[in-house]
Structure formats: structure tokens, C-alpha cells
Amino acid sequence: MPQKMLKFVDVPRGMPEKRAAEARRGDFDEIYREYAAAKAEEQSSRCSQCGVPYCQTHCPLHNNIPDWLKLTAEGRLEEAYAVSQATNTFPEICGRICPQDRLCEGNCVIEQSGHGTVTIGAVEKYITDTAWEEGWVKPAAPRVERPESVGIIGAGPGGLAAADMLRRRGFQVTVYDRYDRAGGLMIYGIPGFKLEKDVVMRRNKLLEDGGVTFELGKDIGVDIAFQELREKHDAILIATGVYKSRDLGGPGAGLPGILKALDYLTASNKTGFGDTVAEFESGELNANGKKVVVIGGGDTAMDCVRTAIRQGASSVKCLYRRDRANMPGSQREVANAEEEGVEFVWLSAPKGFVGDDRANGVRVAKMRLGAPDVTGRQTPEEIEGADYTEPADIIIKALGFDPEDLPKLWDVEGLDVTRWGTIKTDHRTHETALDGVFAAGDIVRGASLVVWAIRDGREAADAIAAKLDARASVVAAE
Ligand code: SF4
Numbered sequence: 001m002p003q004k005m006l007k008f009v010d011v012p013r014g015m016p017e018k019r020a021a022e023a024r025r026g027d028f029d030e031i032y033r034e035y036a037a038a039k040a041e042e043q044s045s046r047c048s049q050c051g052v053p054y055c056q057t058h059c060p061l062h063n064n065i066p067d068w069l070k071l072t073a074e075g076r077l078e079e080a081y082a083v084s085q086a087t088n089t090f091p092e093i094c095g096r097i098c099p100q101d102r103l104c105e106g107n108c109v110i111e112q113s114g115h116g117t118v119t120i121g122a123v124e125k126y127i128t129d130t131a132w133e134e135g136w137v138k139p140a141a142p143r144v145e146r147p148e149s150v151g152i153i154g155a156g157p158g159g160l161a162a163a164d165m166l167r168r169r170g171f172q173v174t175v176y177d178r179y180d181r182a183g184g185l186m187i188y189g190i191p192g193f194k195l196e197k198d199v200v201m202r203r204n205k206l207l208e209d210g211g212v213t214f215e216l217g218k219d220i221g222v223d224i225a226f227q228e229l230r231e232k233h234d235a236i237l238i239a240t241g242v243y244k245s246r247d248l249g250g251p252g253a254g255l256p257g258i259l260k261a262l263d264y265l266t267a268s269n270k271t272g273f274g275d276t277v278a279e280f281e282s283g284e285l286n287a288n289g290k291k292v293v294v295i296g297g298g299d300t301a302m303d304c305v306r307t308a309i310r311q312g313a314s315s316v317k318c319l320y321r322r323d324r325a326n327m328p329g330s331q332r333e334v335a336n337a338e339e340e341g342v343e344f345v346w347l348s349a350p351k352g353f354v355g356d357d358r359a360n361g362v363r364v365a366k367m368r369l370g371a372p373d374v375t376g377r378q379t380p381e382e383i384e385g386a387d388y389t390e391p392a393d394i395i396i397k398a399l400g401f402d403p404e405d406l407p408k409l410w411d412v413e414g415l416d417v418t419r420w421g422t423i424k425t426d427h428r429t430h431e432t433a434l435d436g437v438f439a440a441g442d443i444v445r446g447a448s449l450v451v452w453a454i455r456d457g458r459e460a461a462d463a464i465a466a467k468l469d470a471r472a473s474v475v476a477a478e
Helices: 037-044 065-073 077-087 091-097 120-134 157-168 197-209 226-232 261-272 299-310 331-340 450-477
Strands: 149-153 172-177 213-216 235-238 258-260 291-295 315-319 343-345 348-354 361-372 378-382 388-391 394-397 437-439
Touching: 037 065, 037 120, 065 077, 065 120, 077 091, 077 120, 091 120, 091 197, 091 450, 149 157, 149 226, 157 172, 157 197, 157 450, 197 213, 235 450, 258 261, 261 299, 261 394, 291 299, 299 315, 299 331, 299 394, 315 348, 331 343, 437 450
Parallel strands: 149 172, 149 235, 172 213, 235 437, 258 394, 291 315, 291 394, 315 343
Antiparallel strands: 348 361, 361 378, 361 388
């Protein structure tokens, strides 16, 4: 067979076709089209098959990227899918929403050498979407049914990854979530233009088809006591994520018209499902025809600004206290947002809100970047006397998330937490201070990426299985 790989010198980097910004503004469909087969093969063939693949080492799941690129280049897609899904529960989701520019693609050797990265994320998406179309994605069919049951609290990526791994081993798995649909932030946080909802719903159905039970709309500590779950299941995994929005103080902080990012995004996503959301209908959580100001520079802020554009906002501005080079969000997302009409107001920090009965503006302090702090990031400093008011009809706070106080909410003693409120676990086993209770994902590591939650969920599933296996062998020996 002629050499298929190392084509990066002759073949330029090519992403799948991106829909025109004007068309994107009018709907919540994903913005990238799918590769055609020939294009996916061609782009995969650019990989130089590095002996030390930095793409793989910088992937939290250590996905075997060079191998599935080679298989794709050779047209061996079913094998490519088998390799891809061996390390990742949701490859088509990671292909869509991972910030590849900060992970695999940002570290790709041919990106570093100036040839433009292999389009790893787009190929990963193509492989798994093809696998779905071809019927290669199969529900769990364990060879042996195990009597032990595991209760998983939280149907986000960490909880669902663990559910899949445990069910494939034959354990009886029930996933509890306070929302009415499974998926966590993948369903109600991330907008459809980055991750269409049927991509998540077909995964939920696959888990159900494989025997995972879902108890949705069940809030632990309200509808079911945590202790009741411990008595019901042989092991518990806490994978709730972090949902407490970071707040902003200052004058006018409590005025109506100042929204939490997650409330805003959830209302939009629910509406996308056809649900009736009273606060969306009333206009409270709907940007249509309004001047919108979003505060924050992370991925959630990017999701909010781009949602507001699609809802028909009259203007959308994003305030961030550092500059473009120092923002935490993906540069690719910033570029997409700018194309769609978002205006970024860099070096701008909120000092308070103006308005009488309702916020109608943000008081903004202008900043400059000063000396680097201990992490090496330049600290923003206020420029005296440069304040101004940014007019707004709605203001969305997207400043990140902290853990809720689970020991208090769930009335549980002995569940140790860190000073940040995240749950303390043994880093090797993911087990908490409570015997048989494990924790994984953002509730342990703090707000992070979906791909890290998947990794943590998979590792926790291994640890839970090992614990239940050990218990079973003790019982068998008695
Ligand atoms: Fe291929 Fe880039 Fe990974 Fe090297 S770093 S194996 S070129 S994708």
C-alpha cells in the first residue's frame, strides 16, 4: 500500500465547512458541517505519526489519536471507531466541544512546526457520527449480571461515563439527577450550536437500552435522602458537578434584569426542546430585541453571548477584565462570536449596576494589565477616573461556578470537603471519607472540562468495580 500518512507538507489544514455567520445567527444548529469521507481521509493523512505523540499526552483521556488517524486515512473507519471509543465514552461529544486548541491540536507537532494542526476534533466527530449511522455503536450487553447495585448522583458527563463503564461490567446502575433530562451541562448548559441535543439524547437512550435506570427530576436531600441511597445501593458515586454561580457585589447587585448564566442558558435549551419556560415567555430570560451585556471571559460567557445573538438581541457586548490574549475561553469561540456580531470590550471590569427598579446598565471600570502574579498571569489594575456606564436591558453574569454545600444540603456527616467546598477523595481510588461513597468530576476538581469529567468518571468506575469485586471475593471465600 502506498504511504498514506505524513501528507502535511502537501495537504493544507482544512476544517469542515463552517456555515456563514449570517445563517448561524438565525438558528441553534451546529456551525460546522460534517466532513465528507474523502476529506476526513485526506485530513487524517496529514498526521506525521509521531513517535512521542504530544496530541495524545495532552489529551486528558490519552486518546490513541495517531492510530485512529491512520485507520481513518486508510478508510478503516470501523476499526478507527473501536480504537477511539476504547478510551472515550463520548468521542463525538469531545470532538464537538473540547477546546482542542488548548489540548491535542494545540500540542500537535505539525502545528508547532508551522504547518497547521491535524484537525483532530473534526476527525473524531466524523468517525463516531459515522459509527452511529452505520450501527456500530452498541448498548451495553454484559456477559454476566452482577447483583451489586451502584447509585450515581448526577447525570452529567462524569456520572454517565461511570454508568456506562459499570453497566458494561454487569453492575446494576441507577443514575439520579435533579433535572428532567439526563446530560447535565451537556443538555442544559452547552447550547445546540456547539452540541446539538439529539447527540446527547441518543447517548442517554443507548445507556437506557443497555440497562441503566434513570431517576430524573429527583433532588437528593429533597426528594430522596442521601442515607436512603446509601442503604439502597452497594456503592454511591457523587458526580453532581458544580452549580453555584459566582456572584458579583457592588451597588445595585440585587436588581432585576441581572441574570445567572446557567438560568439563562437552561431556559434557552429547554425552549429548544419545545418546553414552555415561564421566564422565557415573560421576556425575563429572553434576549430578543434587547441590549445584552455578558460579564466574563470563559466558555460559559461565550455560550451566553452567542445564544443572545441567536435570540435576536439588538446588541451583545462581552465585558472581560483582561485582554484577548489572557482570557480563559477558547480563542476559536471568540472568533466565532465575533463573526456572529458579538462585541468584546476588553480590559473592562464591573463595579456595580445602575437602575432604579431594574438594572439598565453596568458601571464599568477600565483596566490595564500590571505585574504578573505568582501564576505568571498579569494582574488587572483599575485605571483611576476612567469609569463609564455600559447601557443594558439584561446583564448576564458568567463568572464561573463553585460547589454547593453538599454535606449541608444532603444532611450527611463525615463527607469531608476541602476549603473550596469540593469533596475530598483519595486521588487513587476516588473514594470519599465515607466507605463505599466515591466522587468524581467537577465536584472534586472544581469547574473544568467535559473531557476531564469523562476521565474521572471512568476512573471512578474502575475503582468502584474493584471495591465491589473485592467485597464479592471476601463473601465467596467465607
Ligand atoms: Fe499526528 Fe499531530 Fe499527534 Fe503528531 S502530534 S501524532 S502529527 S496528530
